[in-house]
Protein backbone atom coordinates (compact mmCIF):
# COMPACT_ATOMS: atom_id res chain seq x y z
CA UNK A 1 0.00 0.00 0.00
CA UNK A 2 1.25 3.45 -0.86
CA UNK A 3 -0.41 6.71 0.14
CA UNK A 4 -0.51 9.62 -2.28
CA UNK A 5 -0.46 13.19 -0.99
CA UNK A 6 -4.19 13.66 -1.39
CA UNK A 7 -5.00 10.51 0.56
CA UNK A 8 -2.42 11.45 3.20
CA UNK A 9 -4.01 14.89 3.64
CA UNK A 10 -7.51 13.45 4.02
CA UNK A 11 -6.41 11.18 6.86
CA UNK A 12 -4.16 13.81 8.39
CA UNK A 13 -7.12 16.22 8.57
CA UNK A 14 -9.30 13.61 10.22
CA UNK A 15 -6.62 12.89 12.82
CA UNK A 16 -6.11 16.60 13.38
CA UNK A 17 -9.80 17.32 13.88
CA UNK A 18 -10.17 14.46 16.39
CA UNK A 19 -6.97 14.96 18.38
CA UNK A 20 -5.25 18.27 17.63
CA UNK A 21 -2.23 16.27 16.41
CA UNK A 22 -0.89 17.56 13.11
CA UNK A 23 1.33 15.40 10.92
CA UNK A 24 3.65 17.35 8.69
CA UNK A 25 4.13 16.25 5.08
CA UNK A 26 7.39 14.52 5.99
CA UNK A 27 5.35 12.18 8.26
CA UNK A 28 3.63 10.58 5.27
CA UNK A 29 5.67 7.38 5.45
CA UNK A 30 5.20 7.18 9.23
CA UNK A 31 1.41 7.38 8.75
CA UNK A 32 1.45 4.99 5.82
CA UNK A 33 3.00 2.24 7.96
CA UNK A 34 0.39 2.71 10.71
CA UNK A 35 -2.49 2.70 8.24
CA UNK A 36 -1.12 -0.44 6.68
CA UNK A 37 -1.27 -2.15 10.09
CA UNK A 38 -4.84 -0.99 10.65
CA UNK A 39 -5.94 -2.13 7.19
CA UNK A 40 -4.45 -5.57 7.84
CA UNK A 41 -6.17 -5.77 11.20
CA UNK A 42 -9.48 -4.79 9.56
CA UNK A 43 -8.94 -6.98 6.51
CA UNK A 44 -9.32 -4.04 4.11
CA UNK A 45 -6.97 -3.95 1.13
CA UNK A 46 -7.97 -0.74 -0.62
CA UNK A 47 -6.83 2.57 0.85
CA UNK A 48 -9.76 4.55 -0.60
CA UNK A 49 -12.14 2.07 0.96
CA UNK A 50 -10.39 2.61 4.30
CA UNK A 51 -10.61 6.41 3.95
CA UNK A 52 -14.28 6.15 3.01
CA UNK A 53 -14.92 4.03 6.06
CA UNK A 54 -13.13 6.52 8.31
CA UNK A 55 -15.02 9.47 6.85
CA UNK A 56 -18.54 8.13 6.56
CA UNK A 57 -19.08 4.95 8.58
CA UNK A 58 -16.76 5.05 11.57
CA UNK A 59 -18.48 5.57 14.92
CA UNK A 60 -15.22 6.88 16.36
CA UNK A 61 -13.65 3.50 17.14
CA UNK A 62 -11.42 3.24 14.08
CA UNK A 63 -10.06 6.79 14.20
CA UNK A 64 -9.29 6.21 17.90
CA UNK A 65 -7.34 3.04 17.03
CA UNK A 66 -5.42 4.90 14.38
CA UNK A 67 -4.66 7.78 16.76
CA UNK A 68 -3.39 5.28 19.33
CA UNK A 69 -0.94 4.04 16.70
CA UNK A 70 0.46 7.47 15.93
CA UNK A 71 0.84 9.06 19.38
CA UNK A 72 4.39 9.43 20.65
CA UNK A 73 4.27 8.24 24.24
CA UNK A 74 7.85 8.71 25.37
CA UNK A 75 8.06 9.75 29.00
CA UNK A 76 10.10 9.12 32.11
CA UNK A 77 10.15 9.80 35.83
CA UNK A 78 11.52 13.22 36.80
CA UNK A 79 11.67 14.35 33.18
CA UNK A 80 13.02 17.91 32.78
CA UNK A 81 14.40 17.89 36.27
CA UNK A 82 15.25 21.61 36.44
CA UNK A 83 11.71 22.57 35.62
CA UNK A 84 10.48 20.21 38.33
CA UNK A 85 12.88 21.93 40.73
CA UNK A 86 11.33 25.27 39.79
CA UNK A 87 7.91 23.75 40.43
CA UNK A 88 8.95 22.19 43.74
CA UNK A 89 10.96 25.08 45.14
CA UNK A 90 9.22 28.15 43.72
CA UNK A 91 5.71 27.55 42.36
CA UNK A 92 4.52 25.05 44.95
CA UNK A 93 5.65 26.99 48.06
CA UNK A 94 4.04 30.13 46.63
CA UNK A 95 0.71 28.35 46.18
CA UNK A 96 1.09 26.62 49.56
CA UNK A 97 1.65 29.95 51.35
CA UNK A 98 -1.32 31.53 49.60
CA UNK A 99 -3.59 28.58 50.38
CA UNK A 100 -2.53 28.56 54.03
CA UNK A 101 -3.53 32.21 54.19
CA UNK A 102 -6.96 31.65 52.68
CA UNK A 103 -7.39 28.30 54.50
CA UNK A 104 -7.91 26.26 51.36
CA UNK A 105 -6.73 22.66 51.90
CA UNK A 106 -6.97 21.48 48.27
CA UNK A 107 -4.12 21.06 45.84
CA UNK A 108 -5.27 20.01 42.42
CA UNK A 109 -3.01 19.17 39.51
CA UNK A 110 -3.81 18.10 35.95
CA UNK A 111 -1.24 16.14 33.99
CA UNK A 112 -2.59 16.53 30.46
CA UNK A 113 -1.09 13.97 28.09
CA UNK A 114 0.28 11.84 30.93
CA UNK A 115 1.17 8.78 28.84
CA UNK A 116 2.14 5.75 30.97
CA UNK A 117 1.89 7.67 34.25
CA UNK A 118 5.47 8.62 35.08
CA UNK A 119 4.63 12.35 35.12
CA UNK A 120 1.64 12.25 37.53
CA UNK A 121 3.49 9.82 39.82
CA UNK A 122 6.50 12.14 39.80
CA UNK A 123 4.24 15.07 40.70
CA UNK A 124 2.69 13.05 43.51
CA UNK A 125 6.16 12.23 44.90
CA UNK A 126 7.17 15.89 44.74
CA UNK A 127 4.01 16.99 46.55
CA UNK A 128 4.65 14.45 49.30
CA UNK A 129 8.26 15.54 49.63
CA UNK A 130 7.80 19.28 49.43
CA UNK A 131 4.54 20.14 51.19
CA UNK A 132 5.26 20.94 54.80
CA UNK A 133 2.62 18.55 56.03
CA UNK A 134 1.24 16.54 53.09
CA UNK A 135 -1.37 14.74 55.22
CA UNK A 136 -3.14 18.03 55.88
CA UNK A 137 -3.84 18.52 52.18
CA UNK A 138 -6.48 17.03 49.90
CA UNK A 139 -4.26 16.21 46.98
CA UNK A 140 -5.96 15.40 43.68
CA UNK A 141 -4.03 14.68 40.50
CA UNK A 142 -5.85 14.07 37.24
CA UNK A 143 -3.89 12.22 34.56
CA UNK A 144 -5.47 12.25 31.11
CA UNK A 145 -4.37 10.89 27.79
CA UNK A 146 -6.08 10.35 24.45
CA UNK A 147 -4.42 6.94 24.20
CA UNK A 148 -6.27 4.33 26.26
CA UNK A 149 -3.48 1.77 25.99
CA UNK A 150 -0.87 3.88 27.76
CA UNK A 151 -3.40 4.67 30.48
CA UNK A 152 -3.76 0.96 31.25
CA UNK A 153 -0.05 0.96 32.12
CA UNK A 154 -0.47 4.19 34.11
CA UNK A 155 -3.35 2.77 36.15
CA UNK A 156 -1.36 -0.32 37.10
CA UNK A 157 1.61 1.73 38.27
CA UNK A 158 3.96 -1.19 37.73
CA UNK A 159 7.38 -0.38 36.29
CA UNK A 160 10.53 -2.21 35.37
CA UNK A 161 13.64 -1.26 37.34
CA UNK A 162 15.14 0.36 34.20
CA UNK A 163 12.24 2.83 34.08
CA UNK A 164 13.12 3.95 37.59
CA UNK A 165 16.69 4.93 36.73
CA UNK A 166 15.93 8.65 37.20
CA UNK A 167 14.30 8.12 40.58
CA UNK A 168 16.52 8.60 43.63
CA UNK A 169 17.07 5.37 45.55
CA UNK A 170 15.51 6.83 48.70
CA UNK A 171 12.35 7.67 46.74
CA UNK A 172 12.20 4.16 45.28
CA UNK A 173 12.34 2.77 48.81
CA UNK A 174 9.74 5.21 50.10
CA UNK A 175 7.23 5.22 47.24
CA UNK A 176 7.51 1.82 45.53
CA UNK A 177 7.11 -1.82 46.53
CA UNK A 178 9.35 -4.40 44.90
CA UNK A 179 6.94 -7.01 43.52
CA UNK A 180 9.48 -9.08 41.57
CA UNK A 181 13.26 -9.07 41.32
CA UNK A 182 13.34 -6.06 38.95
CA UNK A 183 9.71 -4.91 38.98
CA UNK A 184 8.31 -2.21 41.22
CA UNK A 185 4.77 -1.02 42.01
CA UNK A 186 3.81 2.47 43.10
CA UNK A 187 2.53 2.42 46.69
CA UNK A 188 -1.21 2.81 47.21
CA UNK A 189 -1.06 6.06 49.20
CA UNK A 190 0.59 7.72 46.18
CA UNK A 191 -1.72 6.07 43.66
CA UNK A 192 -4.97 6.88 45.40
CA UNK A 193 -4.41 10.61 44.92
CA UNK A 194 -4.38 10.14 41.14
CA UNK A 195 -7.33 9.58 38.82
CA UNK A 196 -6.55 8.43 35.28
CA UNK A 197 -9.11 9.27 32.60
CA UNK A 198 -8.94 8.65 28.89
CA UNK A 199 -9.78 11.90 27.18
CA UNK A 200 -8.75 14.28 24.48
CA UNK A 201 -7.51 17.56 25.97
CA UNK A 202 -9.65 19.40 23.44
CA UNK A 203 -12.80 17.69 24.81
CA UNK A 204 -12.12 18.57 28.45
CA UNK A 205 -13.92 21.89 28.47
CA UNK A 206 -17.25 20.44 29.60
CA UNK A 207 -15.75 17.68 31.74
CA UNK A 208 -14.05 19.79 34.41
CA UNK A 209 -15.39 22.79 36.26
CA UNK A 210 -13.71 26.13 35.64
CA UNK A 211 -11.11 27.58 38.05
CA UNK A 212 -10.38 24.07 39.38
CA UNK A 213 -6.66 23.35 39.11
CA UNK A 214 -3.69 24.95 40.84
CA UNK A 215 -1.24 23.46 38.35
CA UNK A 216 -1.51 22.12 34.84
CA UNK A 217 1.37 20.13 33.39
CA UNK A 218 1.14 19.72 29.64
CA UNK A 219 4.64 18.80 28.67
CA UNK A 220 5.73 17.47 25.30
CA UNK A 221 2.18 17.28 23.98
CA UNK A 222 1.50 20.59 22.25
CA UNK A 223 4.60 20.15 20.07
CA UNK A 224 2.58 17.63 18.09
CA UNK A 225 -0.37 20.03 17.60
CA UNK A 226 -0.98 22.73 14.99
CA UNK A 227 -1.34 26.34 16.18
CA UNK A 228 -5.11 26.31 16.02
CA UNK A 229 -5.34 23.27 18.31
CA UNK A 230 -2.63 24.69 20.60
CA UNK A 231 -4.72 27.80 21.02
CA UNK A 232 -7.82 25.72 21.79
CA UNK A 233 -5.90 23.71 24.38
CA UNK A 234 -4.47 26.84 26.02
CA UNK A 235 -7.93 28.44 26.18
CA UNK A 236 -9.18 25.34 27.99
CA UNK A 237 -6.18 25.36 30.36
CA UNK A 238 -6.79 29.03 31.10
CA UNK A 239 -10.41 28.35 32.05
CA UNK A 240 -9.60 25.33 34.19
CA UNK A 241 -6.79 27.02 36.13
CA UNK A 242 -7.43 29.01 39.26
CA UNK A 243 -6.22 32.56 39.38
CA UNK A 244 -2.49 32.43 40.41
CA UNK A 245 -2.38 28.86 39.08
CA UNK A 246 0.59 27.73 37.00
CA UNK A 247 0.93 25.98 33.68
CA UNK A 248 4.11 24.04 32.93
CA UNK A 249 4.91 23.13 29.35
CA UNK A 250 7.79 21.22 27.78
CA UNK A 251 11.09 23.07 27.32
CA UNK A 252 10.63 23.58 23.58
CA UNK A 253 7.06 24.81 23.93
CA UNK A 254 5.90 28.32 24.67
CA UNK A 255 2.53 30.00 24.82
CA UNK A 256 3.74 33.54 24.04
CA UNK A 257 3.18 33.24 20.31
CA UNK A 258 -0.32 31.82 20.76
CA UNK A 259 -1.89 33.73 23.65
CA UNK A 260 -1.08 36.68 25.88
CA UNK A 261 -3.47 35.68 28.67
CA UNK A 262 -0.80 34.25 30.96
CA UNK A 263 1.93 36.04 32.90
CA UNK A 264 5.40 34.89 32.01
CA UNK A 265 7.67 34.20 35.00
CA UNK A 266 11.27 33.11 35.19
CA UNK A 267 11.96 30.67 37.98
CA UNK A 268 15.35 28.99 38.40
CA UNK A 269 16.28 29.57 34.76
CA UNK A 270 12.96 28.14 33.71
CA UNK A 271 9.92 29.85 32.30
CA UNK A 272 6.52 29.09 33.72
CA UNK A 273 3.19 30.70 32.97
CA UNK A 274 0.76 31.94 35.54
CA UNK A 275 -2.90 32.87 35.27
CA UNK A 276 -3.25 36.44 36.55
Ligand SMILES: C[S@@+](CC[C@H](N)C(=O)[O-])C[C@H]1O[C@@H](n2cnc3c(N)ncnc32)[C@H](O)[C@@H]1O
Nearest residue numbers: 019071073075113115145146147200201219220
Ligand atom coordinates in the same frame (compact mmCIF):
# COMPACT_ATOMS: atom_id res chain seq x y z
C1 LIG B 1 5.46 12.52 24.49
S1 LIG B 1 4.16 12.06 25.58
C2 LIG B 1 4.49 13.16 26.93
C3 LIG B 1 4.22 12.52 28.27
C4 LIG B 1 4.51 13.41 29.47
N1 LIG B 1 3.68 14.56 29.48
C5 LIG B 1 5.97 13.80 29.48
O1 LIG B 1 6.31 14.97 29.19
O2 LIG B 1 6.82 12.96 29.78
C6 LIG B 1 2.74 12.83 24.80
C7 LIG B 1 1.41 12.22 25.23
O3 LIG B 1 0.33 13.09 24.84
C8 LIG B 1 -0.77 12.31 24.46
N2 LIG B 1 -1.66 13.13 23.62
C9 LIG B 1 -1.46 13.54 22.35
N3 LIG B 1 -2.51 14.25 21.92
C10 LIG B 1 -3.39 14.29 22.94
C11 LIG B 1 -4.67 14.88 23.12
N4 LIG B 1 -5.26 15.57 22.14
N5 LIG B 1 -5.30 14.73 24.30
C12 LIG B 1 -4.71 14.02 25.30
N6 LIG B 1 -3.50 13.43 25.20
C13 LIG B 1 -2.85 13.57 24.04
C14 LIG B 1 -0.13 11.14 23.73
O4 LIG B 1 -1.00 10.02 23.66
C15 LIG B 1 1.12 10.89 24.56
O5 LIG B 1 0.91 9.89 25.52
